Amino acid sequence: MKKILCAVLAVASMWSSAWATEKSFSSPDGKLTVVVNDQGGAPTYRVTLGETEFLGKSPLGLRTNIGDFTQDLTMTDCEVKEVSQNYDLRNIKQRHVDYRATEAVCSFEQKGRKVMEVVFRVSNRDVAYRYTIMPTRSALVAVVDGEASGFQLPEGTTTFLCPQSTPMGGFARTSPSYETSYTLDDQMGKNGWGQGFSFPCLFKVGEKGWVLISETGVDGDYVASRLLNEKDGLYRIGFPQAGECNGWGSTSAQVALPCQTPWRTITVGTTLANIVETTVPFDLVDQKYEASQDYVYGKGSWSWIIGMDNSCNFDEQKRYIDFSAAMGYQSVLIDALWDKQIGKEKIAELAAYGKTKGVGLYLWYNSNGKWNDAPQSPIGKMDKSRERRAEMAWMKSVGIKGIKVDFFGGDKQNMMQLYEDILSDANDFGILCIFHGCTLPRGWERMYPNYASSEAVLASENLHFGQGACDAEARNATIHIFVRNTVGSMDFGGSTLNKFYNANNQSGTRRVTSDVYALATAVLFQSAVQHFALAPNNLTDAPAWAIDFMKEVPTTWDEVKFIDGYPGKYAIVARRTGSKWYVVGINAEKQPLKVNVPLDMFEKGAPLKMYSDDAQLNGSVKEIKQKKQITVTIPMNGGLVINN
Ligand code: CA
Numbered sequence: 001m002k003k004i005l006c007a008v009l010a011v012a013s014m015w016s017s018a019w020a021t022e023k024s025f026s027s028p029d030g031k032l033t034v035v036v037n038d039q040g041g042a043p044t045y046r047v048t049l050g051e052t053e054f055l056g057k058s059p060l061g062l063r064t065n066i067g068d069f070t071q072d073l074t075m076t077d078c079e080v081k082e083v084s085q086n087y088d089l090r091n092i093k094q095r096h097v098d099y100r101a102t103e104a105v106c107s108f109e110q111k112g113r114k115v116m117e118v119v120f121r122v123s124n125r126d127v128a129y130r131y132t133i134m135p136t137r138s139a140l141v142a143v144v145d146g147e148a149s150g151f152q153l154p155e156g157t158t159t160f161l162c163p164q165s166t167p168m169g170g171f172a173r174t175s176p177s178y179e180t181s182y183t184l185d186d187q188m189g190k191n192g193w194g195q196g197f198s199f200p201c202l203f204k205v206g207e208k209g210w211v212l213i214s215e216t217g218v219d220g221d222y223v224a225s226r227l228l229n230e231k232d233g234l235y236r237i238g239f240p241q242a243g244e245c246n247g248w249g250s251t252s253a254q255v256a257l258p259c260q261t262p263w264r265t266i267t268v269g270t271t272l273a274n275i276v277e278t279t280v281p282f283d284l285v286d287q288k289y290e291a292s293q294d295y296v297y298g299k300g301s302w303s304w305i306i307g308m309d310n311s312c313n314f315d316e317q318k319r320y321i322d323f324s325a326a327m328g329y330q331s332v333l334i335d336a337l338w339d340k341q342i343g344k345e346k347i348a349e350l351a352a353y354g355k356t357k358g359v360g361l362y363l364w365y366n367s368n369g370k371w372n373d374a375p376q377s378p379i380g381k382m383d384k385s386r387e388r389r390a391e392m393a394w395m396k397s398v399g400i401k402g403i404k405v406d407f408f409g410g411d412k413q414n415m416m417q418l419y420e421d422i423l424s425d426a427n428d429f430g431i432l433c434i435f436h437g438c439t440l441p442r443g444w445e446r447m448y449p450n451y452a453s454s455e456a457v458l459a460s461e462n463l464h465f466g467q468g469a470c471d472a473e474a475r476n477a478t479i480h481i482f483v484r485n486t487v488g489s490m491d492f493g494g495s496t497l498n499k500f501y502n503a504n505n506q507s508g509t510r511r512v513t514s515d516v517y518a519l520a521t522a523v524l525f526q527s528a529v530q531h532f533a534l535a536p537n538n539l540t541d542a543p544a545w546a547i548d549f550m551k552e553v554p555t556t557w558d559e560v561k562f563i564d565g566y567p568g569k570y571a572i573v574a575r576r577t578g579s580k581w582y583v584v585g586i587n588a589e590k591q592p593l594k595v596n597v598p599l600d601m602f603e604k605g606a607p608l609k610m611y612s613d614d615a616q617l618n619g620s621v622k623e624i625k626q627k628k629q630i631t632v633t634i635p636m637n638g639g640l641v642i643n644n
Pocket of ligand 1: 179437461
């Protein structure tokens, strides 16, 4: 084990007579270094990887109603130690994690009283920090009005960001719900649509590498935040907007002292490998309650993506149960309006029928409440404990497997508490939870054992709603592995094999991506529970090799490896489950992508299957010999899958 360098320097400032204390500490491999400084009473940190500075002097501190902890601060101490932890999670990109990091607890005094600690964790690919706010003699609670927490990106950095929406906008005044378009390769110094950006936020530091900024460990004890651009390369943590949640709830965080805030995370790499492979959202959080049972994830179908509201009827859902059974899938998701168009009695009948076929049901719910105009029912069942628990008791009595709760009210602390309350109540009744129209999950796979997945992305519904989304499908899909999906499970609802988003498969928006692309995204998009946009007719009108693949594709993984890619252009990764590897790729660029793909992860000798497209996007599968690497060509909107 390498010795940790903890330099404690007192350096005279050129600009003030005050002395500053500076401390530095590095990752276990010694390459990623943080330097903390309290010059001028306003603490800062810097981040370097090797010789390259990835974050310049970036502000630290909090503004609270028991004191302004952004100024007049002195760093009195910085205790450094190594931390290590092993854990297993079945529902993230990597099943077993050996986490090793350097921890530094830096204490800050103001007027002779210790007011806060900044706790840093530096692993080989991530820097993270959070604050501990100390109680005073009289104050055991406080209001945190905002954070100074900043991220100073170097000049010349380009951005890969999606804007945070203004509150009470969009469909039925449901924004913000993390469903905006990314702007890629953009200059710094912009602030989205004026409200900053949704996490996670990706930056390219010239030709030197990449930085992904996000947060984790957010629950009912704090607000979820966004990233605001202050000026040029300086970005800061932004708290929720007053109008969110129909104006209900504070934009501040109300905390009990001592309080530990959520973690600010900074993943750094010379390539995109660290960005794709990081487990930092899960490394830093703890499980909040025991699982009431061994939850079974897996695959399912849902009629709504092809058939929309009218398909939420008894006969069609029965047909989809048969379809899921034919695919060997574990579930059917019944979307909105089932309470009116099917009714609880008939749902119980469907659940019983599904049980005979090994297919469980997920039921859709509106989260409202009183935070937006979304009219879909069932409504008024998830916002208050009494109704929620009564509904869940009914679900348990008829054997419902999970819920999909939609149309949340933003990022204020009251909404974070609602997510937590739905999850913990659902666990009491053995129910898995999917969230839509929602915020980004922030470490929830580990914190809440019955958490399944979240939308928080421009998901497959947009492919049904507009041809523009279909035409840009591959471009958008190449972004998620590097941004949204790398920090949390993503419920995209994709892998369509229909040619058209319509039950007749002849009209409506037209899919421009290939069948191999559909297979590749089933692996590329990570979520332990997947409801694919397949339809019963695909059993006969889709290629047999595509159906066979979709029957056996896993939804839980042991490992992920970045191979190649660039957000908005193309993505090639490999995922492993047991001894099986799946190398997948997609291409969004006009010119065919010719690329060398390493195959050395596969066990030697065994033949491999390769699914690929010709120039007209006609897919096929063939056996290929084991070799060190293979040169492949992926046409625009096409895909690649190689597995053993
Ligand atoms: Ca949505």
